[in-house]
Each structure stands twice: as structure tokens, then as C-alpha cells.
Amino acid sequence: MEVLLYSLRKVIAGIPLVLGVTLISFLLIVYFGPDKTYELVGKNPTAEQIAEVRSQLGYDQPFVTRYVRYLQEIVTLDFGNSESTDEKVSSILARTIPVSLLLAMPGFILGNGLGVALALVAAYFRGGFIDKLIMGSAAVGMSVSFLIAIIAFQILLSSSDGLNLFPVRGWDTSTPLAYIQHVTVPTLATVFVALGYNTRFYRAVIVEEMTRDHVRTARAFGVPPARIFYRNILKNSMVPIVTRVVFSIPLIIISGSLLLESYFGIPGIGKVTYDAIVTGDQPVLKAVVALTAILFVVAQLLTDICYRLVDPRVSLR
Amino acid sequence: MTAAALPVERHGDSLWRRALRKFRRDRVGMLALLVVGSYAVIAAGVMLGWWATGWAEISGPKWAPVSAEHWLGTNIIGQDIFSRAIYSTRTAFEVGLVVAIGATLVGAVLGALAGFYSATWVDEIVIWLMGVLDSVPFILLVAAIAYSLQDSPWSMHIAMIVTFWIGTARLVRGEVIKLKGLEFVESAHAIGLNRLSIIFRHILPNTFHILLVQATISFVAAIKSEVILSFLGLGVKDGMSWGLMISESTFEVLAGYFNNFIAASVLMFGLVMAFNMFSDALQDALDPRTVKSP
Numbered sequence: 001m002e003v004l005l006y007s008l009r010k011v012i013a014g015i016p017l018v019l020g021v022t023l024i025s026f027l028l029i030v031y032f033g034p035d036k037t038y039e040l041v042g043k044n045p046t047a048e049q050i051a052e053v054r055s056q057l058g059y060d061q062p063f064v065t066r067y068v069r070y071l072q073e074i075v076t077l078d079f080g081n082s083e084s085t086d087e088k089v090s091s092i093l094a095r096t097i098p099v100s101l102l103l104a105m106p107g108f109i110l111g112n113g114l115g116v117a118l119a120l121v122a123a124y125f126r127g128g129f130i131d132k133l134i135m136g137s138a139a140v141g142m143s144v145s146f147l148i149a150i151i152a153f154q155i156l157l158s159s160s161d162g163l164n165l166f167p168v169r170g171w172d173t174s175t176p177l178a179y180i181q182h183v184t185v186p187t188l189a190t191v192f193v194a195l196g197y198n199t200r201f202y203r204a205v206i207v208e209e210m211t212r213d214h215v216r217t218a219r220a221f222g223v224p225p226a227r228i229f230y231r232n233i234l235k236n237s238m239v240p241i242v243t244r245v246v247f248s249i250p251l252i253i254i255s256g257s258l259l260l261e262s263y264f265g266i267p268g269i270g271k272v273t274y275d276a277i278v279t280g281d282q283p284v285l286k287a288v289v290a291l292t293a294i295l296f297v298v299a300q301l302l303t304d305i306c307y308r309l310v311d312p313r314v315s316l317r
Numbered sequence: 318m319t320a321a322a323l324p325v326e327r328h329g330d331s332l333w334r335r336a337l338r339k340f341r342r343d344r345v346g347m348l349a350l351l352v353v354g355s356y357a358v359i360a361a362g363v364m365l366g367w368w369a370t371g372w373a374e375i376s377g378p379k380w381a382p383v384s385a386e387h388w389l390g391t392n393i394i395g396q397d398i399f400s401r402a403i404y405s406t407r408t409a410f411e412v413g414l415v416v417a418i419g420a421t422l423v424g425a426v427l428g429a430l431a432g433f434y435s436a437t438w439v440d441e442i443v444i445w446l447m448g449v450l451d452s453v454p455f456i457l458l459v460a461a462i463a464y465s466l467q468d469s470p471w472s473m474h475i476a477m478i479v480t481f482w483i484g485t486a487r488l489v490r491g492e493v494i495k496l497k498g499l500e501f502v503e504s505a506h507a508i509g510l511n512r513l514s515i516i517f518r519h520i521l522p523n524t525f526h527i528l529l530v531q532a533t534i535s536f537v538a539a540i541k542s543e544v545i546l547s548f549l550g551l552g553v554k555d556g557m558s559w560g561l562m563i564s565e566s567t568f569e570v571l572a573g574y575f576n577n578f579i580a581a582s583v584l585m586f587g588l589v590m591a592f593n594m595f596s597d598a599l600q601d602a603l604d605p606r607t608v609k610s611p
Contacts, residue, residue: 016445017448017452020445020448020449021449021453023449024449024450024453024461025461027465028461028462028464028465029461029464029465032465139590139593139597142593143589144586145544145545145563145582145585145589147544147545147548147563147564148563148582148586151563151566151567151570151578155570155575159570160573161573168571258456258549259456259545259548259549263567273457273460274549277460277464277549277551278550280464285460285461285464289457289461292453292454292457293453296451296452296453300448300452
């Protein structure tokens with residue numbers, strides 16, 4: 001009951017944020033965005049025709065009315081049709097989001113899993129050679145641009161100048177083998193770039209937990225190291241680790257995939273967004289910006305609630 | 318701060334003097350500073366027109382190999398890759414400096430105001446703004462800003478400043494909340510200084526070590542983002558940059574010509590790596606918890 005009330009309070013506290021992100025996307029894309037009137041009227045329009053199109057687009061309405069209409073579109077998920085393909089925006093999203101998830105998931109899981117594993121090893125050998133080796137490699141990995149990693153892996157693994165093991169670009173999930181072939185190179189590039197940042201962050205978290213007083217006390221009392229490691233260090237490190245993982249979910253769906261999908265020609269949400277940016281497809285753009293931002297706020301809420309479940313010390317105020 | 322954390326202090330020892338001493342002894346940091354300095358000299362030379370002036374000229378055949386005339390060969394339409402890569406150093410510094418200075422200034426001012434007026438409506442608004450801007454994915458924010466600015470060459474810079482000030486503001490806000498309870502602020506109140514002068518002349522200068530480190534972090538982030546944004550067509554509009562070179566090279570690498578790709582990648586990697594190391598060393602040197610007397 002307490003947790004339920006807490007969650008409810010958090011949801012209410014999230015409302016100003018949701019209003020804020022929708023306001024920003026409304027201002028940038030719809031209100032200050034390009035005037036669509038002259039793309040819709042025919043040749044040599046009369047003044048009445050122009051006025052009619054403008055009222056269809058809502059340009060004659062006051063600011064608040066237009067913003068409320070935009071909010072209605074978001075709530076009902078009815079963003080109209082894409083300007084370039086005339087497909088319904090909601091059906092575009094339904095078709096492309098699963099593709100992006102399939103593309104991003106392996107890299108996301110490997111990047112975070114390996115990151116935690118390497119961070120544990122580095123923290124265990126803190127100050128030693130293995131720690132320096134891992135953290136040095138992380139510093140190098142952090143300095144490589146995502147784009148450079150993608151191209152380098154493509155040359156090495158998919159071109160005739162390299163090993164030529166995988167298709168150069170494209171997407172196919174008809175069989176598990178085809179899926180693995182198409183997802184490997186993007187996944188390697190993602191993991192390569194994310195691993196440096198992840199390892200560094202997770203190592204800092206774990207080292208911080210290792211140097212706490214209760215760990216020293218447990219050690220002094222002769223608790224077995226494996227038990228200290230699991231109960232005192234790993235469990236306590238989970239809170240910041242889970243936060244980072246949850247927070248990056250909305251980002252991998254859009255930002256990570258935008259580059260990967262436009263580079264490899266994969267028909268996911270990132271590719272759709274990229275095309276919408278290039279062609280100035282307003283309905284698609286406003287749907288994507290608003291929905292990812294809202295997803296992000298929701299992810300924040302979920303983390304707060306997860307904190308409460310994982311860590312009873314977090315107050316319920 | 319307890320006595321144990323601050324070891325024997327020399328007369329007139331300041332945070333800055335101790336940090337400088339510590340930084341000088343940090344070999345990796347000094348090396349990184351040297352590398353960043355060399356890049357800065359290259360960029361300044363380009364700005365003054367000393368070298369790489371012919372970056373846009375078609376000066377040789379298509380895909381010419383490495384030679385005395387074209388140190389790194391030529392690209393798909395016969396432009397000299399070496400001078401293009403050198404010229405791009407200037408673009409990188411331009412983007413990095415504009416974004417680092419802009420984001421740090423905005424972050425310092427808003428962070429200081431939020432911290433000084435913490436738990437009032439000023440603070441609430443700044444926190445709300447940070448939460449809102451944090452929630453819009455970076456690339457989409459750039460795209461949206463570029464969309465509404467109708468392809469202005471500054472849309473990339475503006476979008477980066479709009480995103481990057483948040484990290485600085487969070488840290489400055491926390492530090493200002495700590496500082497505003499100290500005696501020197503109390504005395505400033507007591508002698509009747511007005512609030513703005515207390516915030517900007519007495520409190521903010523004491524957060525300078527945070528601002529310096531944050532500026533280096535923004536600089537690196539800006540250079541890395543520029544490459545991706547330029548590739549997507551949202552970045553550098555006129556001129557040349559490593560991002561544009563890499564996006565040119567995506568066609569060339571499939572045909573087996575790697576000079577353009579390697580030149581831009583290696584130069585960019587060197588600068589980003591050196592700047593990351595420099596930033597880490599600076600952070601170590603300025604962290605009062607790790608400063609030890611020699």
C-alpha cells in the first residue's frame with residue numbers, strides 16, 4: 001500500500017516533466033517548424049484557399065489550442081499520416097520498433113554484461129597490472145568514435161578486403177541464421193564503443209562499495225570473501241547499475257539505432273527517424289520526439305520505484 | 318574538511334598551486350597536454366592561413382597514391398587528403414571551443430542561481446528544465462533544432478550547448494549549496510553586498526575547478542558528436558571536418574581506398590584520446606581529496 005501511494009506520488013511528480021518534453025517538441029517541430037501551407041495548396045491559390053489550408057493545419061488557432069490538440073494526438077496515438085509514404089504514423093511505429101529492439105538487444109545485453117564483468121575483475125585487482133590493462137583499454141575504447149568503429153568492423157568482417165564473413169548491409173530475420181549474420185557487425189560495433197564507458201562507470205561504483213566500512217568490518221570478522229563479495233559489494237552496487245541500465249533503454253532504441261540503421265540500411269525506427277529528418281516529415285518527427293521523451297520520463301519513474309523495491313532505506317516521502 | 322584530509326600546508330599554498338604541482342608530476346597528463354597543445358598549434362596555423370590553404374582545390378588525379386606531393390594521397394575527386402585532414406583540426410577546435418565555452422557559461426550561471434536560491438521557485442524551474450532537456454534524446458534534439466532553425470550552420474552548436482550545460486549545472490548547483498553556508502559568504506552578506514555580486518564575484522569563482530574540468534569534458538563530447546552529426550547531415554554545413562571526411566570515405570572504403578578514412582580517424586582519435594587523458598589528469602590534480610603535499 002505504501003509502495004503504491006509512493007508510486008502514485010511519483011507519477012504525479014512526473015506530469016510537469018511530460019508537459020515539458022511535449023512542449024519542447026511542440027515548440028521546435030510544430031510551432032516554430034516550417035510553414036506547411038504552400039506545400040498543400042495547389043498552383044496559383046486564391047486567398048480563400050490559403051485561408052482554408054491554414055485553418056486545416058490549425059495555424060489560425062491560438063497557441064494553447066494548438067498545443068492541446070498536439071497533446072490529444074499523443075494521448076490517442078493518432079499522429080496522422082506520414083508525408084512521404086502516406087502510411088499511418090502509428091502503424092509505421094508498430095512495424096519498425098520491433099526491428100530496432102531486435103537490432104539493439106544483443107549489443108545492449110553484451111555491452112552491460114561484459115561491462116559489469118570487466119569492472120568486477122578490474123576492481124578485484126585494483127591498482128595491479130590487470131586493472132591498469134583493463135582501464136587503459138577502456139580509455140582507448142572511449143576515444144574511438146562510434147562511426148569509426150562501425151566502418152572499421154565493416155571493413156574487417158564484411159568486405160572483400162577483410163574476412164568477408166557477413167553481409168555488408170541490410171536486414172533479414174527470416175531464419176535465426178540470417179538474423180545472426182545481419183546482427184553481428186552492428187552488435188560488435190555497439191559493444192566496442194559502449195564497453196569503455198560502461199566498464200569505467202561500473203568499476204567506480206564497485207570500488208566505492210568495496211571501500212565502505214561495513215565491508216572492512218565483515219572482513220575483520222572473517223566472513224568468507226565470496227560471501228562479502230556477493231552480499232556486501234555486489235548487492236549494494238546494483239542500485240546505480242540498474243539506474244544506468246534503465247536510463248539507457250530509451251536511448252538505445254532511438255539514438256544508438258539512428259546511426260546504425262541509417263548506415264546499414266536497417267528498416268527500424270532509427271532509419272524512419274533519419275528519413276523523416278532528411279525529408280522534413282513533420283508527423284513522423286513529432287511522434288518520435290514526443291514518444292521517446294515520454295518513454296524516458298516513464299523509465300525515470302520506474303527506476304525511482306525500483307530503488308524503493310531494492311533499497312528499503314530510500315524514504316517514501 | 319578534516320585535518321587528516323589536508324596534510325601539512327605550506328605557507329600561501331592554494332588549491333591551484335598544489336594542483337599545478339601535482340599535475341606537473343603526472344607524466345601521462347603532461348604528455349596529453351603536449352599532444353593537445355600540438356593540435357592547437359596546427360589549428361591556429363590553419364586559422365592564420367599558414368598551411369592547408371588548398372584543402373578545397375582539386376590538385377591531382379582521383380585516388381592518387383601516397384607521394385611527395387600528396388602526403389596521404391587524394392580522395393575520390395582528387396583533393397589532397399593531408400591538407401583536408403589538417404584543415405579539419407581547425408573545425409574541431411572551433412566546434413569544441415564554442416560548445417565548451419557556451420555550455421560551461423550557461424551551466425555556471427544557471428547552476429549558481431539554482432544553488433543559491435535552492436528550494437525556491439528559481440531552483441524548481443532550473444531543475445525542471447534540466448529534467449526536460451535530459452529526456453529528449455540528443456540526436457533528436459539536434460534534429461528538432463535544425464528543423465526549426467531551417468538549416469542554420471549554428472544549429473549543431475546550439476543543440477550541443479542546450480544539452481551539455483546540464484552536467485555542469487548539476488555539479489555547480491551542488492557546490493554552491495555547500496559554499497553558501499560558509500563564513501566568507503556570511504561576511505559578504507554582513508557588509509551589505511547585493512546578492513548578484515555575492516553569487517557571481519564571491520561564490521562562482523570558487524567553483525572554477527569544476528568548470529575547468531567540465532569544459533574539457535564538453536570539448537571532447539562536442540568533437541565526438543560533430544563526427545556523427547556531420548555524417549547524418551546535421552553537422553558542419555560549409556567547410557571541412559573529420560566527420561565529413563569519414564562520411565565521404567564510406568563510399569571509398571567499399572572500393573578499397575582507405576586513406577581518407579584512416580587519416581581522419583587517426584587524427585580524431587589522437588585528439589580525443591589526448592583530451593580525455595588531459596581531462597582525467599586535471600580532475601585528479603584538482604580533486605582536493607587526492608591532493609597530497611609532496
